[in-house]
Amino acid sequence: MEKYSSIWRLFYALAIIGIAVQQMVLGIFMPVIIPPNAPLLSGSLACVWIISVLLLSASLVIIISGRYARAASLLTGGFLLLLFIVFHLPYQLKNNLHFLAGWSDALKILALSGGAFVAAGSVATKSRLVKTIPILQSFIPLGRFFFAIDLLVAGIMHFVYISFVVMLVPAWIPWHIFWSYLAGIALIAGALGIILDIKLQLAATLLGAVIFIWLITLHIPRAIADPVSGHGNEIVSVFEALGFSGIAFLIAGNAKKKR
Structure with missing residues (x-):
């Protein structure tokens, strides 16, 4: 189980690394990290680099260091949560x-x-550094809820903004409206399974598989076709899908380990 968990943590860490590197290359914050016109940070190249380097460094530790992967995951989660509360x-x-x-x-x-x-919950470690951040450890059980809330709302948006969603379906796939609604149902069902702990392992596994399929069939082709628009928004979507797929598989793995 730990073997596969390390792969899913790699998915997550590569997503954060990809977004951080893109910020450093372009010299701006991606909207998923800092919203437009954020006080004090907007337009500051130094802030872009500092935050990007912090995210990049923590993600590399998650990948490389088994001993400190849990601590790095906790610090990354706490830092991103702080950005959400303070700026978003x-x-x-x-x-x-x-x-x-x-x-x-x-x-x-x-x-x-x-x-x-x-990811922190998927790592077993005796690192002393972890013991110094007990407050962040208390967020580990909440991690799956933070993740599922986004997917639940995304599923709802598939119905609210169906006219936009159908345009995202690749042209070679028939029945665009059908697949758009089915994708919304899949997101809602998977998110509710994770939130309500209904067949948690199965729900998270299927959700991870579905998102990974979207990564291959939807996001990567769109990024190849248009890597520039919106400061590389399609490239960011590739990394987000990769990370979300890894998170879903980690939730499934944690559920199996707990059971």
């Missing part, structure tokens, strides 16, 4: 209070924060 929540409440789609990036960073806590 005020921005969304001010600008997108009644616009569901506007909450997309805020919920994604919440999901990534939850994924870090899920």
Whole structure:
């Protein structure tokens, strides 16, 4: 089980690394990390690099160091959660209070924060560093809920914004409306399974598989076709899908280990 957990943690860490590197290359924050026009940080290249290097370093520790992977995961989860609370929540409440789609990036960073806590829960370690951050350890059981909230809302948005979602389905796939609705149902069902602990391992496994299929058939081709628009938004989507797939598989693995 630990062998596979290390693979899923790799998925998650590579997602954070990919987003951090893209920020460093472009010299700007991706909206999933910091919302537009954030006080003090917006337009500051130094802040972009500092935050990106921190995320990059922690992710490398998650991949390389078995001894400190749990601590690095906890610190990553806490840092992303702090960004969500300090920057994303005020921005969304001010600008997108009644616009569901506007909450997309805020919920994604919440999901990534939850994924870090899920990753921490998949690592068994006796590192003393972990003992110095007991507050962050208390968030480990909440990680799956942070992740599932984003997917639940994303599933709902498949129905609310169906006219937009159908445009995301590759042209070579028939019945765009059918697949769009089915994707929404899959997200909602998987998220509810994780939140309500109903067939948790099965729900998380299927969700991880579905997201990984979307990564291959949808996100990678779109990123290849248009790697530039929106400061590489399609590339960010590739990393997000990779990370979300890894998080879902980690939740399934943690559920099996606990059982």
